[in-house]
Amino acid sequence: MADFIYLYRGGNPPSEPDEVQKQTHKWLAWMKELGANGHVRAGNPLERHGKVVRGKSKTVTDGPFAEAKDLVGGYLLVHAKDFDEALELSKGCPILDMDGTVEVRAIHLVNVPAVDGDA
């Protein structure tokens, strides 16, 4: 087993309360299923606004000012057998139905301890 991160980007916001309700429900159902199958390690939405620190001078600027579709809106740490399973699981994500994307990345663990309960 290994850990992966899903990065959520974009996703057209619904315009009416009943759509918000439907989407929230889809997400809750999806997350519940992932959680019930032991795939979810942690996950959180990100605040919309932040700052960016750059360079040796540690310049702080407002941002990130990416297009809404490129902005990371949240992340999920996923526990899966291998990359293929993590990728397959990501296809159930409701954000895909609303024009958003999920970026799936394996977390490269350096110096993994020899004892792994799941192995």
Add this chain to the structure above:
Amino acid sequence: MSDRRPHDVSDLELGNLFRREAGRMTSALARVFGVHNLPLVEDVVSDAILRALEVWKISGVPENPAAWLTAVAKNRAIDVLRREKTARTFEPALAAALSTEWALVPAVEEAFRDEVVKNEQLRMMFACCHAQLGEEVQVALVLHLLSGFGAREIGAAFLVSEAAVEKRLQRGKAKLAEARSLPSIDEGRVAAHLGAVHRALYLLFNEGYHGAHREGSVREDLCAEAIHLTSLLATSDATKKPSTFALLALMCFAGARLPARRDTNGELVALEDQDRARWDHALVRRALAALESAAEGDELTAYHLEAAIAYEHAAASSRADTRWDRIVALYEALMQLAPSPVIALNHAIAVGEAEGPERGLEALEAIDDADQLDDYPFHAAAMGELLLRMNRRAEARRAFEKACAKARTPDERRWFATRLRACSDA
């Protein structure tokens, strides 16, 4: 996985939550921003709701979702007020408070206090039912601003396009924006305008109950919203009049029957033939309590009479056991008070039950303005029922054929088709 424990909330609860909280937040924010700043109000509301989606979809629904939404809306409102206090004028009554930083936050907190929100919702209701707005605009505004329905949903409920609803809402909001404050609810205003508010809520309920729109959950949501808003009137000192209770009673009686309106195959069932065990008995109890309060004072409105008719149906254990003579008398009183061809049609049906189909048919044929019922399929259907009971099958068949042709929904069509087949049965 200890930091993520999604609170289990059913689909329906969540739906009502977003809608209902949108309505509450809109009224509270209109108090602060002023009704002329409705676009800003709506931005803040939709922002709070979208933020909820963003957070809840990953972290799960919090323990108290309504409080969560309110907190987001308050913070956002405070940001807006700080940012725009020099560029905009807000609600004049709060101008002093909003101009100083130390009073701004308490003013926003105050606007979201339960009692205050309730009062603001009343003011919003009266504002939406502005005398210079058509009823279709009033109802759209009530649904949108107080109940959180979007233009698409309202359009679906009333069988009009989303664009047409948008237009109605724009017209309504422009009228609201002419005043900066919502109307105050004093004796004079209640006396002059409570009738219009009742009428809009009654239409809202009826649209849910009898409306010609497609099958689906929207119609029952409309009924629930009408009951919710009428309850708001019934629990506020200024508006808890006998007529309000009568309207509430009538809605609760009718709403109680919703679960029994369809049989196990999903087909419509006539009131008299419904399985009364499937009625919502909690709602019947609310109706009875409201009916009792409606009887205080000497005011007799059409709502009183309609509620009394609904009571007769609720009190009967079966079609045969129904006191049809009383229902006939109530319809006669209603025809005096609020004459309409549909009331006359219902009267004729009741006469048919009380005094036999021949008398019923006479009453049906005596309806003034019957041509107004030409597109109303239940007119032809009522005639069909009476003729069928008199065994005039060929004429009954023709009447049901007409009803089928006029049917407005697949439900109605199947219902009339069933009755048409009954004409051929031996």
